[in-house]
Amino acid sequence: MDISQLDTPALIVDLDILESNIEEMQKRIDKLGLILRPHTKAHKIPAIAHMQIRSGAQGICTSKLGEAEVMAKGGIKDILITTPIAGSTKIQRLVNLHLNFPDCQFIQVIDHMYHVTEIAKVAIEAGVSIQLMIEVESGQQRCGVEVGNELVELIEHINQHEGVTYAGIQAYSGHLQHVKGYENRHVQARAAVVGLFNFIESTLKPKGLEPEIISGGGTGTFSAYQGLNYSEMQAGSYLFMDAAYCAIGDEFNPMQNKQFKTALKVVSTIISKPKSNRVVSDAGMKCLSIDLGMPVVDGDSSIRYQTGGDEHGILHLSEDSRRLEIGQQIVFIPSHCDTTLNNFDILYAVRDGKVLERWSIEGRGRSD
Numbered sequence: 001m002d003i004s005q006l007d008t009p010a011l012i013v014d015l016d017i018l019e020s021n022i023e024e025m026q027k028r029i030d031k032l033g034l035i036l037r038p039h040t041k042a043h044k045i046p047a048i049a050h051m052q053i054r055s056g057a058q059g060i061c062t063s064k065l066g067e068a069e070v071m072a073k074g075g076i077k078d079i080l081i082t083t084p085i086a087g088s089t090k091i092q093r094l095v096n097l098h099l100n101f102p103d104c105q106f107i108q109v110i111d112h113m114y115h116v117t118e119i120a121k122v123a124i125e126a127g128v129s130i131q132l133m134i135e136v137e138s139g140q141q142r143c144g145v146e147v148g149n150e151l152v153e154l155i156e157h158i159n160q161h162e163g164v165t166y167a168g169i170q171a172y173s174g175h176l177q178h179v180k181g182y183e184n185r186h187v188q189a190r191a192a193v194v195g196l197f198n199f200i201e202s203t204l205k206p207k208g209l210e211p212e213i214i215s216g217g218g219t220g221t222f223s224a225y226q227g228l229n230y231s232e233m234q235a236g237s238y239l240f241m242d243a244a245y246c247a248i249g250d251e252f253n254p255m256q257n258k259q260f261k262t263a264l265k266v267v268s269t270i271i272s273k274p275k276s277n278r279v280v281s282d283a284g285m286k287c288l289s290i291d292l293g294m295p296v297v298d299g300d301s302s303i304r305y306q307t308g309g310d311e312h313g314i315l316h317l318s319e320d321s322r323r324l325e326i327g328q329q330i331v332f333i334p335s336h337c338d339t340t341l342n343n344f345d346i347l348y349a350v351r352d353g354k355v356l357e358r359w360s361i362e363g364r365g366r367s368d
């Protein structure tokens with residue numbers, strides 16, 4: 001099938017670009033001497049996770065248990081769940097993952113003694129051992145235990161319990177991923193975690209509590225930590241590169257990131273033309289998310305997208321813009337890949353304008 005035959009709005013990914021982004025990130029991470037554990041919250045599709053692993057990634061991250069269930073069922077064997085869980089239903093599901101997929105390694109992120117005590121209780125009853133990774137505060141003031149005595153006590157609390165083991169530390173600074181300018185972003189990223197690495201040297205190591213894994217980093221910061229002792233990077237969005245990430249700057253250009261190319265797009269149709277300089281597309285915010293700004297029209301920056309609500313995208317044309325008529329297709333680059341992808345059931349994989357595969361977005365909506 002040709003892209004022009006897709007009913008719209010339709011989510012597509014360019015396979016050539018996807019493959020080259022996967023290869024490029026693996027190359028960069030290898031060069032840094034690190035392990036790549038890509039975050040799959042961006043794509044939620046086991047087939048893509050397998051592509052990343054075939055290219056050299058040593059496991060994946062998921063945000064939620066629901067996504068981990070999808071990935072384990074899809075045959076992925078090494079999964080870090082990067083968000084703490086709470087409540088007996090969730091803890092039982094975590095234990096069930098261990099029971100149902102005994103040949104898969106799971107690590108669950110936690111940041112409080114509650115998690116340790118409650119998870120250990122259910123794990124012991126079920127006869128499984130659960131690996132826990134401690135999230136530390138890394139500037140975002142989201143989850144994460146403060147670096148200091150609290151961290152030491154939490155590690156010791158894990159070590160004192162049967163049913164759980166201490167796998168390492170997660171230090172992820174989500175708030176810095178989109179800081180403009182490569183240098184500026186890198187300086188801030190290092191400053192946010194340097195205290196942790198000093199504390200590991202000065203306090204954890206002498207006590208024998210040094211973490212085996214130190215996990216963190218994203219598409220904006222994966223190359224910021226040279227000389228610090230991270231073991232693995234969790235970048236995810238590099239795979240698709242949305243408009244927000246294209247604007248953060250790379251090592252050569254403060255305003256543009258060309259390390260990776262835009263692979264994810266939304267094909268839409270012009271459904272109305274109320275005026276010669278204003279047309280309306282069938283892609284509103286129920287398919288193109290706007291939490292990180294407005295989507296961009298692929299190949300024509302003179303057209304401005306304005307949200308028209310759930311189901312409409314209003315397009316303002318200038319004199320330089322290409323002509324758009326009712327019934328014509330238009331292609332958008334999403335501003336935020338994660339929240340756009342989560343609006344679709346299907347991702348069409350395309351090469352040279354032809355649709356080659358129809359991937360079901362199996363982790364879609366699995367925020368549970």
Ligand SMILES: Cc1ncc(COP(=O)(O)O)c(C=O)c1O
Binds near residue numbers: 039177218235236237
């Ligand atoms: C804990 C964690 N690690 C890694 C990532 C991946 O970051 P990015 O998609 O910006 O590469 C995210 C994204 O939100 C995250 O929450």
